[in-house]
Amino acid sequence: DAGVIQSPRHEVTEMGQEVTLRCKPISGHNSLFWYRQTMMRGLELLIYFNNNVPIDDSGMPEDRFSAKMPNASFSTLKIQPSEPRDSAVYFCASSFERGAYNEQFFGPGTRLTVL
């Protein structure tokens, strides 16, 4: 099992550019989560999907952020246009919801730097 796969691992871009982060969840998992980690705010939930449907996007900071999950094996988080304050580590996590058991498995993260 390869675990949750995220790409790229590192991204450096200039303010105003579009950034797309990618995630491949663990095969068979039916829930996918996007988190953002910064020193100031810690780990924050941005959005999560269940069976490819967005359930709660209340954590998405503003309209510049969007997320999609076109199928069970792929999700993207897009920032357009990017700003320096978007610099953070973005984690994708997946889980298989089965009753009361829903351990979330995290990917290695994408470190985003916006200059």
Add this chain to the structure above:
Amino acid sequence: GENVEQHPSTLSVQEGDSAVIKCTYSDSASNYFPWYKQELGKGPQLIIDIRSNVGEKKDQRIAVTLNKTAKHFSLHITETQPEDSAVYFCAASKIGGGADGLTFGKGTHLIIQP
């Protein structure tokens, strides 16, 4: 929404001693409380979790206690070892009909002194 407070932010203990990290939560509907360990450059990894129908759970050197009345839960690590050095996060969520997002505490940087 849920708010999780975690203390201390940094904890330094001698190797072999015990470490305790404490968290409080605000939403009485939360019923799932996992603890994650994050090593440098990696994503968080689940080390233990507890649900609201139990008050304590142990797994070798790690234990977690939950007090639903007071809305607080704690992580206990005994006989600490150098490999325990990492950042530890507590979290809370509600397990309903579908998986739920986690609300994390700000983390505790645990340092094991040799």
